[in-house]
Amino acid sequence: MNCSELKRWLNEGMPQGPEPAARAHAARCPECAASLRAQLEIEALLSGERHPPVGAPPRFVDRVMAEVLVADRSGPRIELWPAAIPLPWWVQAAADPATALACVLVALLGWRIDWLGDLARRAGDLGSRYVIQSLGPTWSAMGLDRPAVTLGLELSVLPALAWGSIILYRWTERLSRSARA
Amino acid sequence: MVPSTSESAKQAAGELSEESGWIERACAGDTAAFRRLVERYSDLAYGLALRMLGSAEEAEETAQDAFVRAWRALPRFRGDSRFSTWLYRIVARRALDRSAALKVRRAREGTFEDAALEVPAPADARGSRVSRRLDRLLESLPEMQRAAVVLYYYEDRSVEEVARTLGLPPGTVKTHLHRARALLRAGWELEERRSGIE
Numbered sequence: 001m002n003c004s005e006l007k008r009w010l011n012e013g014m015p016q017g018p019e020p021a022a023r024a025h026a027a028r029c030p031e032c033a034a035s036l037r038a039q040l041e042i043e044a045l046l047s048g049e050r051h052p053p054v055g056a057p058p059r060f061v062d063r064v065m066a067e068v069l070v071a072d073r074s075g076p077r078i079e080l081w082p083a084a085i086p087l088p089w090w091v092q093a094a095a096d097p098a099t100a101l102a103c104v105l106v107a108l109l110g111w112r113i114d115w116l117g118d119l120a121r122r123a124g125d126l127g128s129r130y131v132i133q134s135l136g137p138t139w140s141a142m143g144l145d146r147p148a149v150t151l152g153l154e155l156s157v158l159p160a161l162a163w164g165s166i167i168l169y170r171w172t173e174r175l176s177r178s179a180r181a
Numbered sequence: 182m183v184p185s186t187s188e189s190a191k192q193a194a195g196e197l198s199e200e201s202g203w204i205e206r207a208c209a210g211d212t213a214a215f216r217r218l219v220e221r222y223s224d225l226a227y228g229l230a231l232r233m234l235g236s237a238e239e240a241e242e243t244a245q246d247a248f249v250r251a252w253r254a255l256p257r258f259r260g261d262s263r264f265s266t267w268l269y270r271i272v273a274r275r276a277l278d279r280s281a282a283l284k285v286r287r288a289r290e291g292t293f294e295d296a297a298l299e300v301p302a303p304a305d306a307r308g309s310r311v312s313r314r315l316d317r318l319l320e321s322l323p324e325m326q327r328a329a330v331v332l333y334y335y336e337d338r339s340v341e342e343v344a345r346t347l348g349l350p351p352g353t354v355k356t357h358l359h360r361a362r363a364l365l366r367a368g369w370e371l372e373e374r375r376s377g378i379e
Binding site: 007010035047060063 | 220224228249330359365369373
């Protein structure tokens with residue numbers, strides 16, 4: 001063993017195999033002998049023989065629990081759908097806005113069913129005014145100018161908007177978290 | 182009377198089963214169950230933070246913060262590892278973050294106080310002196326190297342466990358340990374030459 005091999009052996013934490021060769025070299029080289037002595041002393045200290053156990057300060061548990069009791073467990077993240085359920089990502093991503101939309105529709109149906117008809121008429125008018133006129137006869141030929149189809153198309157925009165908002169929110173949340181880190 | 186191996190195993194199994202009950206209840210929001218977990222692991226969390234940061238005040242804040250984060254994250258704890266390993270990871274990462282922030286703050290304020298002196302030292306005079314020397318040298322190591330040394334030696338973790346705790350590949354942990362040993366030894370030899378202690 002030479003000087004650089006001994007240093008490498010010391011850096012590896014002095015595995016047992018090459019120890020006789022290392023000690024033989026240290027017996028001939030004063031510089032390596034000093035390194036070996038230093039490493040042995042460091043390893044003995046690090047191994048914890050002389051380190052007294054460390055205990056948490058008095059009333060530490062009480063202070064932690066006081067913080068825990070006021071901690072908001074939900075955190076800053078919006079979780080309308082439990083993440084633990086093993087669903088494909090696209091189902092989970094669509095679930096939040098779809099659930100929100102379903103709740104709104106069910107509430108409307110239960111509360112004022114006539115509002116839905118009114119909403120459909122208004123949506124149909126809007127569709128006719130802005131979409132049908134601009135797309136012209138192609139739209140009519142495809143049968144997309146019927147009020148029910150128009151309402152369906154317009155309602156499908158809502159979950160897309162909600163989904164987009166949540167994706168944007170989570171993205172900004174990730175950005176702010178990485179900026180804090 | 183010393184308990185037999187099978188008795189110790191039974192006791193450990195009982196403790197684990199008791200602990201999984203606490204974890205389950207704490208996941209559901211039971212703060213009393215979480216308190217039992219804090220009581221069991223407060224020394225471990227505080228001790229690790231103290232070894233990594235060297236300051237009692239910073240260690241207490243770090244351990245406290247880690248427990249609060251653990252409470253928040255507990256519903257997402259899947260039990261892939263033991264609770265202690267999971268908590269360890271949180272404490273180690275919080276301590277690394279705080280250590281980096283402290284370094285920046287001290288550099289800005291120009292204060293380089295000997296924080297390592299707050300770590301309890303052995304009672305005998307020489308033991309105390311060499312132990313404090315080692316603490317000073319540890320304090321001078323880069324964060325990741327110090328974290329690897331603390332987890333590997335003081336907390337008696339394997340290289341693989343240290344790697345999981347720090348979120349690094351095992352090869353990188355080995356490299357940190359190699360470099361840390363080389364730096365510690367170089368510093369030690371320098372101080373030996375300066376002080377003439379033998």
